[in-house]
Amino acid sequence: MRIGYVAAVFGKEWRDLLSNRVLLGAVAFPAIVFAAIPTGLVAFIQARNLDPNQIGQIQQYIAQFPGLSPKLAAEAFIITNFMAYFLIIPAMVPMALATQSVIGEKQARSLEPQLATPIEVPELLAGKTIAAALPAVLATWAVFCAYGLINGAIADPALTRLVFSETWLFAMVTLVPLICLFSVLLGIVVSSRVTDARTAQQIGGFVVLPIIGVAVAQFFGGQATFTLDQVKLGDLIVLVLIGVVLTIGSWAFDRESILTRLG
């Protein structure tokens, strides 16, 4: 793998992204929405007093935050519980970028001149993968930081400490990039089999369903947020999935099949 070639592809893809406002919006919008909803709830709770009856209904959840007042514990539950949705950003955004990139190249018929250069297919795909994954990782990290700081400022610094917990810092550093990588690779493989970006994104969109399922199960299971072991298990599962997609991808993306199938 020659870094110069990967960097050239990355640079081209990055320029492409920066000049496409719709795609930039697609990167930023979901991240902001997922952070804004719980932050709005925290602000709402902070602005008024909790009804003792409501406290009784959420006793199971706020009990997980001993040492915090019921009101702050309720806020803590909301912000930590919603953090599972931060994993949807790296699953959804890179998929959109990757499918747009490959389908766009298919439609412009620009893959052939690139493959006619000395670049190797893994170098081309690595450049595209990093270019699609990096904005989502950066967006997730940026919103994660803002999320912790803003909620701490709205309510109490204890919320900032909960957001920047060891478990979530570990998830941000490992699970988020891994999900991004999986999402990009899946997007590329799906794009190689279909002819338009919308179809590719619809098929690839199924990747967010397991994450939503985990988030919902976490809520109904009465668990405020993931444990470190659960994050590590998630890392392992995503790594296995990446291996499966890479195996399929190496078959779907040899130079000849790209040219004869993708044009």
Next chain:
Amino acid sequence: MIEVQGLGKRFGALEAVQNLGFTVGDGEIFGLLGPNGAGKTTTVRMLAGLVVPSSGSARINGLQLGLDSRRIRAITGILTEAPGLHDKLTARQNLAYYGRLYGLTGATLRRAVDRYLGVVELAEVGDRKVAGFSKGMRQKVAIARALLHEPEVIYLDEPTSALDPSAAKNIRDFVSGLRDAGRSIVICTHNLDEAERLCDRIGIIRKTLIEVNTPAALRRRGSLATVHVQLAASDGEARRLLDALVPLPFVMGAREQEGTLQIEVRDPRRDNPELVATLVAHGARIVGVREEAASLEEVYLRMVDGDADGRDGS
């Protein structure tokens, strides 16, 4: 130099190209002429190291196809059928990107980009996004992209399509200059006039090579030529001379028009001496003799139609 032996490509049940054999020397322009689906693109893709041949072998400047594909791609410039540009980038950014993929960096890359933007007359619009370019301008950027890294072997698919006559002439002149610089050039084209003007030799392809020859030899090959014999005599003499030509076996047809006999023969170089001798023996007073060969288009259509037989390729 390109040396091709028995090259073939099969896609499943479809045989796109079979048993190709030809050479293209240094400083030679070789034209590949053939109808749609004749296998021109597949041939170029194989020789450019993009598609693996199913049979046969080829050497590009001594490099073995299949074993040295990356090095072959490094010394090859290819103008693809579609320009395939990146619309969100400027012409300069497009070229710079491909320059990097061909291993150019720093000042060398900048000089190459500037030079070829100038060659294709796009220096003034080099910083505009190609999304707003006309078809001809896009073709020019694609040509610049193919030549940017000073390739030793060049494949050009319809290089002057979409260009106005002036730009097409400039590109033809530039390609001729590349030949003079010793590059091996293969041009795929439907434009027979262009093939005749540019190519040293032409290969007519329909899955396999039907014929390889110089444009002049192809025009003579298997085709009738018309010999124009201008007479210095009256109407009556022309009629009598036409009758005298009837017994000659190589005369395929003859007519008179405004004091000139128009005689169709198979091979003027072989037949003209006997033709002229016969006319003189019958009292013809000849002012001049001129040969009009069949056009390359006529030869091409005859060869391709004659070989058609329902075959098809990619």
